[in-house]
Amino acid sequence: AQKVTQAQTEISVVEKEDVTLDCVYETRDTTYYLFWYKQPPSGELVFLIRRNSFDEQNEISGRYSWNFQKSTSSFNFTITASQVVDSAVYFCAPISGYALNFGKGTSLLVTP
């Protein structure tokens, strides 16, 4: 089974600050996929990124960037110049079996 640890339960930042959400994963598989999802206060689950174990290139999408490092089993997520609309719970999740294995997530609060 694969699982992740998101050690930061809650993070609070002021708008325009950069913030990094940590994700450490455990797996015995040589091939695996990791995902990040966002759950805003409205409750829906929004897909952000999918990464497979063969691709260690960092990914950037607008203000969002992801750093995947197999050597440290980490798949961290950085928001640059945070905005109030970024306030949400963020989940890093592997697929374990056929299910997304969401951990407890990191709750991010961005204040004006």
Added chain:
Amino acid sequence: DAEITQSPRHKITETGRQVTLACHQTWNHNNMFWYRQDLGHGLRLIHYSYGVQDTNKGEVSDGYSVSRSNTEDLPLTLESAASSQTSVYFCASSEGSLRTDTQYFGPGTRLTVL
């Protein structure tokens, strides 16, 4: 635009009643999933399907059933609702591979069992 919808969005029912939650996707995805989300438990898989007429149990399937008669729909039935089934239910779909493809979620159904 293609999408995945759930209905109702909110439901209050009584213990012992049968309840059916609907999930409909227009992406023509092969795979569909039902999860429940509870504080302290994260997201847990109830049932999944990788095609028409296929259904499989997930981690917390007791008290729930699904049927897949077409590609677009995977209704979730609670045979006899219990207070422990009060939760937020999410339906999801993915295109091809159960193990690797991105799962896209519906907006969720908040179910309260009194």
